[in-house]
Amino acid sequence: MARLARAWPWLVSLGAASCPELGKEELFACQTDVELGSPSPSLPNAPSAFCTDHAKCVEIGLATGNCCPAMNGQYLSCCDATSRRLTPQRMDKKGVTIDDTTLQWCSSRIPETWPNLKAAPMGSLRIFQTWNSQWPSKGRHTSWKGLVDFVKANRLKVLVGTPVTCVEGEDEITWSWTKEFLQMVGPEHVMGLAVGNELELLYTHADSGCISEMWTGGRLWSVFQRRVAEFAT
Incomplete structure (x- = not known):
């Protein structure tokens, strides 16, 4: 570009x-x-x-x-x-990341094929989070339905992310939404679960107490184990 x-x-x-x-x-x-x-x-x-x-x-x-x-x-x-023209290779093994704006406002309008490539469908998707506590809650299920319909129609796999932040209460809320979304999309369309996102950049916007609790205090590892255990069931 x-x-x-x-x-x-x-x-x-x-x-x-x-x-x-x-x-x-x-x-x-x-x-x-x-x-x-x-x-x-x-x-x-x-x-x-x-x-x-x-x-x-x-x-x-x-x-x-x-x-x-x-x-x-x-x-x-x-x-x-x-x-x-570019020659596509193993496009069925490649996927795209769905940004937060697309997830919130236009999940039903995701392209079904790769730009500039004929007959090259998407193979997988990654979403950073299923919803954010700062977004209007009334639009959550509508956006999810658009995304789930797209995933099922195109037989995609989704890597679902769930955040780990300095606000533990909000993390629990978003995790409950993540579990709800996982049930909605179905296990056959789930590639895996990503716990946390860009935590290596936490030091750029969090205080020292949060960073210490997350890493030295073991909060991240504890949350990770709980999420994985629930995800497995």
Whole structure:
């Protein structure tokens, strides 16, 4: 994406019909085709041209489709440059992480296939937490239903996370929600349970008392054992 972002400014200046449009969807749909070559000021400063018209385009691998020169001599392959498409490998073994925003607001609108890859369905999902105590409780079951329907329709496996924080009371509430979600999705769709998340970063936002209790005091290990025991049953 970093390389794609650098290509964006000169896409604006080109405005060529044969290159990706400025719309967000069109640009993102072509991102697997983006490949920048080394600067070559000697090439014609045309808004767009067929790759076969310029030997330099072929040299950098743009053998099909259009070659769109940048003002600084770099080149971008367009959407029909199929030689730049990525080749998926073992996609059934790969999955995605569902961020908190998607879980809370649009769990029923998760893509069923990988972007830019035809006939490559998702294999698994990971969720950091089943719900957060700061979110409206009335939307919890609606969001869960959207996610569970998606998981079952696509026969996915889910790695379910449950947090361990400095607020023990809230942890117990979220754990009760996690158990409720696990029952809802069914054991056949559960890959495993992740207890805690990014605890190595706890020191960046927690006081020393919490950190000491979590690690030296053994709270994390105690919570972990209890969660695993309940999960196993």
